Amino acid sequence: MIEVTDLTKRYGDAVAVQGVSFRCEPGTVTGFLGPNGAGKSTTMRMICGLTPPTSGSATVLGVPYRRIPNPGRHVGVLLDASAQHSGRTGRETLELTARTLGVDAARAAQMLQRVGLPPAAARRRVGGYSLGMRQRLGIAQALLGDPRVLILDEPANGLDPEGIHWMRTMLRDFADRGGTVLLSSHLLREVEAVADRFVVIAGGRIVAQGGRELLTASAATFVRALNSAELETALAEAGLSARHCGDGAFTVAADAEAVGRAAAKAGVVLLELRPAGGGALEELYLSLTAAPQEEPR
């Protein structure tokens, strides 16, 4: 179980994470979604006790991570697959971890097999590994202490389709046996097949969280006006995040009433106003990732 309560991190004046709260329950996979730079990694580093939060708290299995005497035996962590010593072999990397955790060194070899790094690859130095192989090594390292909680930051990066499928199966299996998984990604497609819950972060704040119903029910609104530029200004003034979808129309991450009111306030003539097709999460996510290109003019 992971519980994050009102976590905030500021670097000087810059806010990296603001008031983030969510829970990950045993038996579930939580997809932690957000564009690059949204605050996913900072949040995960605070959960793992690497970065002290400015305010708020996070617990894993009921206690702050740093208070777990031998955390690798309870929580498997992969924060950055490329953060491995290039001069060590895959096998040596895992044996060092096994020693630190106090688990049998033979388990290192088993884990390497399990994640698809055969002995020949395990004997090679990590410097020669592809990103996908490093991800597999990192996942083997996370699993080495037989944990009940997994915290993985962008583990699908660099994995080939077969690897992504393998990872989904592994994570589903882990959660089905009662484990808790927190899995981050900047791509909705990577996590929608495996996650039970979704936490979406943008600009350091949680913008949505919920279960798989987010994949089907749409909360976004499709809107088209006589004058597209006026509509865009009206939406921006109302603080609504909108995404162009051709023909002067927009998809807005808000319900029809909010969009209608924004248009009415600015006196914009609407031609169409209806729920957008597709899942709420997808619409929301698309509007988030498109947002940087649509700064108010």
Place this chain on the structure above:
Amino acid sequence: MTAAVNRPAAPSLARLTLVELRKMTDTRAGRWLLAFVALIGVALVVVVLVAVPRAELTMPELFSAAISGVSLLLPVVGVLSVTGEWSQRTALTTFVLVPDRRRVIAAKLAAGAVLAAVCLAAAALVAWAGRAAAAALDRTDAGWGLPPQLLGTALLFAVLGMLGGVAFGMVFLNSPLAIVLLFLLPTVWTILGETVSALEKAAGWLDLNRTTEPLLQPGVQLTAEMWARLAVSEAVWLLVPLLIGCYRVLRAEVG
């Protein structure tokens, strides 16, 4: 729930020291450095065998030659044991597995001391091999014994040097910078102390090259003043960097 995460216990300091010791010796860079430490020692023992007059070819003389590699290069292993974690970004894993960074620092210092002792023992073996070779070549009449006091002060020298390397690594968290300054700063002091007369007196207390010299000289009985000079210079070049380094490592963002 809380009770469940309290077991198993945290890895012991001895376990962490063994892990750090292995990390110092399991990379290509670490092995090359240790190979050079050995090579320099062997090479200088050969030089002593060939070049030193028969009357001066004693065990302490051979031993002094054999530990040259230890005094020249071993501190770099200490530097890399810290800076490598930053350049290779393995600090991320290290601190995730051992969140109490003080324990990691303690393990690195302990591992450095152990490695220095092992290298010193190896140097003694090289010196004895040199003595055997000298006997075979009929180049010496001296005995086989090494004064325990010399072994003790040489061990102190090697351990202090190694810890200094770890400390410099922690201060700079950057391999090239820490290595260059580790060599450069004391040498600059030596040159300044010798050329600027006003600094001459200070150099006697602050120049590591001078204050540690008696530790390696056979037959020198260390006086209280020599110990005091050593303590003052090590406070400046070891203790201060160590404190600054601890502060940095405990607070540094990793990854």
